[in-house]
Amino acid sequence: MHVIVMTRSTPDTAAKVEVGKDGNVTWGDAATVVNPWDEYALEEAILQAKNADGKATVIAVGPEMNNDALKHSLAMGLNEAVRVWDAALENADSLAYATAAAGAIKKLGDVDLVILGKESIDVGTDQHNYQIARKLGWPMLSYVSKILAVDYAAKTIKVERLLEEGKQIVTSKLPAVISVMKDINEPRYPSFIGIRKAAKAAIPEWSLADLGVTLPGTKSKVLAFSNPPAREVKVEMIDGTPEEQAAKLVDRLLEDKVL
Amino acid sequence: MSAVYTWIETFNGQAVPSSWEALGAGRTLADSMKIPLVALVFGKNANAVAATAATYGADSAIVSEDATLDGFRLEPFAALLTQLVNENKPKVVIAVGTSRARELLAASAADTDSSLLTEVTELELQSDGAIKVSRPVYAGKIVSQAVGSADGTQYLTLRGRAFKPNAVKSDAKADIKTVAPTLAENDIATKIESFEEAVGSVNLADAAIIVSGGRGMANNPKDAPAGVADATVWKAQDGFENTLKPLANVLGAAVGASRAAVDAGYIPYAHQVGQTGKTVSPDLYIASGISGAIQHQAGMRTSKVIVAINKDAESPIFKMARYGIVGDLYKIIPALTAEFKKRLGK
Incomplete structure (x- = not known):
């Protein structure tokens, strides 16, 4: 059994992210972290591999800074890590990213399950998740909050999905791609030994030629980044007894036509 | 004929109200491009929902009602949308970026190797036909200006509540065209076993x-x-x-x-x-x-x-x-x- 998980390095949420003088996004010297949603995917991949006596491999598509996320993943207990990078992927859109990711997954051979974090906080989207599934031609189960049953021999999986309106139980054939939510597990912290081992690991880098993949061409382009307009908020503190505060606040909200 | 396609999401046979925001943004694009605005409605009660879509500004509608489309599943929905895009080559496919819409449009954009821009908060048609958008990235700390590719279909998902629906014209009617689903049940790998609705809760994503x-x-x-x-x-x-x-x-x-x-x-x-x-x-x-x-x-x-x-x-x-x-x-x-x-x- 072989499970694949995708990850990426993103700036720490607490970091001050802004547009630098060169027009690119910068977060100064702030450290990167594993994309917060991916931690649940990484943990689930470790658990699935352990339960089925299989192997869990982590892939990142991106420049060298993504090795930090891959080393964190290895330190958590992923078996192997690969990074895909190519000059042609510079400024790539989600379609190019997904094409490269699917190429790497196919190159790894007998893959049963791909686990993804719900979204990526840097690009602010989840679109690449569904595009990876389509490029693989495998079913996609998104927003998975529980894996209820999985049979790698019979190639079936049964999951609970957390939707806006409630919980849905779905079955699918394997191989499949799933994206997981926060409450699926409690991600572990890397152990000290894990961190030491991961620090020494050499992470192979695959080019598009290694994958035998041609990109569909970049279809959407980023033109510019800008800092959002400053939020012109000056807080108005409301004093008095709770009843007075309530009355004043409702007055204000009605004046502002918020209600 | 070329068109702006708007996916109208339904749940239990009812339109998801935020879908009307997509017809609002879609109307502006269709008028600028001088092409019709077409509502796509798949699943239970699609004909009735399409009739309502007309009152929200759709010129016409393409519907598919079939048991395979009862309840959203990515495979049959994406296969049908992709087939419609391949056959009719619309200029734009637009929807409000609910969880299902993000999934559906991303999948179909991948199937057709088309441009896709999500979480759009502002949009503008450029003279070359490409659509320029603003979208938040890095958890809203940065705004990205990006552009789709006019050479092909441009897929867009809108951030909820960023665009306004059109004023309702209660006597407006749309021509409704019915199409067959693309996939048969046997071709679909996923099966919905059960659904447990959260009781009495208001959806956070589109709450005012x-x-x-x-x-x-x-x-x-x-x-x-x-x-x-x-x-x-x-x-x-x-x-x-x-x-x-x-x-x-x-x-x-x-x-x-x-x-x-x-x-x-x-x-x-x-x-x-x-x-x-x-x-x-x-x-x-x-x-x-x-x-x-x-x-x-x-x-x-x-x-x-x-x-x-x-x-x-x-x-x-x-x-x-x-x-x-x-x-x-x-x-x-x-x-x-x-x-x-x-x-x-x-």
């Missing part, structure tokens, strides 16, 4: 008002009954149910929560707002007993008006709030509920 609680919900003055496993958790749960929810009910609001409240077991994860939870942008966000950690801000900073109620005047939430009240939320929220009831005549 959200009332959220944080760690401060634990300061409930009520005594926990003897024998409960954890008195603090009981107090906070009781507070969400009997203090916050009545306020939400008066306002027709959704109930949100901070990660701290979710992780402490005060309220289920489905209510979490912020990083690793939901991103929301209501007209009014009432944060009670929430300190406003950066992870929470990431999910609600685009709310139009923020009201903060917290006992600690130094909480970061006051830095982003329009109105602040320092005090005991267990005194202020009930007073607020009573006041709203009185003023809104409920």
Whole structure:
């Protein structure tokens, strides 16, 4: 059994992210972290591999800074890590990213399950998740909050999905791609030994030629980044007894036509 | 003939109201491009929903009603959308970026190797036919301006509540064309076994008002009954149910929560707002007993008006709030509920 998980390095949420003088996004010297949603995917991949006596491999598509996320993943207990990078992927859109990711997954051979974090906080989207599934031609189960049953021999999986309106139980054939939510597990912290081992690991880098993949061409382009307009908020503190505060606040909200 | 396609999402045979926002944005694009605005409705009751779409500005509609399309599944929906795009080559496919729409449009854009821009907050048609958009990235800390490719179909998903629906024209009619589904049940790898609807809750994603609680919900003055496993958790749960929810009910609001409240077991994860939870942008966000950690801000900073109620005047939430009240939320929220009831005549 072989499970694949995708990850990426993103700036720490607490970091001050802004547009630098060169027009690119910068977060100064702030450290990167594993994309917060991916931690649940990484943990689930470790658990699935352990339960089925299989192997869990982590892939990142991106420049060298993504090795930090891959080393964190290895330190958590992923078996192997690969990074895909190519000059042609510079400024790539989600379609190019997904094409490269699917190429790497196919190159790894007998893959049963791909686990993804719900979204990526840097690009602010989840679109690449569904595009990876389509490029693989495998079913996609998104927003998975529980894996209820999985049979790698019979190639079936049964999951609970957390939707806006409630919980849905779905079955699918394997191989499949799933994206997981926060409450699926409690991600572990890397152990000290894990961190030491991961620090020494050499992470192979695959080019598009290694994958035998041609990109569909970049279809959407980023033109510019800008800092959002400053939020012109000056807080108005409301004093008095709770009843007075309530009355004043409702007055204000009605004046502002918020209600 | 070329067109702007708008996917109208349905749930249990009813249109998801935020879909009308996509017809609003779609109408502007279609008029600028001088091409028709076509509503796509798949699944149960599609014909009736398509008729309503006409009143919201669709010129015509393409519908498919089939058992394979009852309840959203990505495979049959994406296969059908992709087939329609391949056959008819629309200029644009647009939808409001609900969880299902993001999935559907991303999948079909991948199938057709087309450009896709998501979480769009502003859009503008350029003279070469490419659509230029603004979208938030890095948890709203940065705005990205991006452009699709006019050479092919441009897929767009809109951030909810960023665009306005068209005014309703109740006598407007659309030509409705019926198409067969692309996939048969045997070709579909996923099967829906069951669905358990969350009872009486308002969808956070498209709520106009959200009332959220944080760690401060634990300061409930009520005594926990003897024998409960954890008195603090009981107090906070009781507070969400009997203090916050009545306020939400008066306002027709959704109930949100901070990660701290979710992780402490005060309220289920489905209510979490912020990083690793939901991103929301209501007209009014009432944060009670929430300190406003950066992870929470990431999910609600685009709310139009923020009201903060917290006992600690130094909480970061006051830095982003329009109105602040320092005090005991267990005194202020009930007073607020009573006041709203009185003023809104409920």
